[in-house]
Amino acid sequence: MSSERGKEIAEGSSRLTNPGDQQQPPTPSRYESQKRRDWNTFGQYLNNQRPPVPLSQCNCNHVLDFLRYLDQFGKTKVHLQGCMFYGQPEPPAPCTCPLRQAWGSLDALIGRLRAAYEENGGSSDTNPFASGAIRVYLREVRECQAKARGIPYKKKKKKPNQGKGSDESSSTMHFS
Numbered sequence: 001m002s003s004e005r006g007k008e009i010a011e012g013s014s015r016l017t018n019p020g021d022q023q024q025p026p027t028p029s030r031y032e033s034q035k036r037r038d039w040n041t042f043g044q045y046l047n048n049q050r051p052p053v054p055l056s057q058c059n060c061n062h063v064l065d066f067l068r069y070l071d072q073f074g075k076t077k078v079h080l081q082g083c084m085f086y087g088q089p090e091p092p093a094p095c096t097c098p099l100r101q102a103w104g105s106l107d108a109l110i111g112r113l114r115a116a117y118e119e120n121g122g123s124s125d126t127n128p129f130a131s132g133a134i135r136v137y138l139r140e141v142r143e144c145q146a147k148a149r150g151i152p153y154k155k156k157k158k159k160p161n162q163g164k165g166s167d168e169s170s171s172t173m174h175f176s
Contacts, residue, residue: 031112034112035112035113035115035116036116038109038112038113038116039112039113039116039117039120042066042113043055045066045069046058046062049062055122058128059128059131060128060131060133060134061133062128063110063113063128063129063131063134064133064134064137067101067106067109067110067137070101070106070109071098071100071101073101074098074099074100074101074102074105075099075102076099076100076101076102076145077091077095077097077098077099077100078097078098078099078100078144078145078148078149079091079095079097079148079149080097080098080148083095083097085097086147086148087147087148087149087150088149088150089149089150097148100145102145103138103141103142103145106138106141107138107142110129110134110138113129114127114129114130117129
């Protein structure tokens with residue numbers, strides 16, 4: 001049936017179809033879905049604070065606390081300096097060092113939240129996800145994890161700027 005429907009659309013058929021079929025918005029991309037999920041999770045985190053923190057009063061300290069909170073759900077082993085496997089990329093045995101969020105995951109999360117903040121009415125001038133304190137924190141996490149694994153971080157060369165498309169998505173949490 002779907003191939004027949006596609007053929008009709010391609011051929012410009014004027015046959016009547018179910019009105020519900022044409023009202024379906026396109027499925028959001030994986031990035032957009034993840035961004036919405038992250039935004040809602042951050043909003044829930046703020047609401048669960050005592051006292052709850054309104055989004056309009058959120059600052060970089062709330063974001064840093066959120067990133068530290070997420071560490072408990074991490075899956076990346078980060079060896080402590082006293083660990084005999086500190087600095088070894090592939091340790092031969094298990095150890096008791098903590099699991100943390102990987103730097104790359106945190107960096108991507110901040111990028112999505114930074115975009116979601118502005119898409120939901122926040123000003124780029126007051127975006128707590130774009131704060132220098134967040135950049136410093138991410139750099140420290142990256143360096144700490146690289147040392148713990150014995151892998152030096154190499155800065156990637158910037159690619160030439162390519163045009164980026166912009167998709168608008170609706171989200172549940174907006175500024176008031």
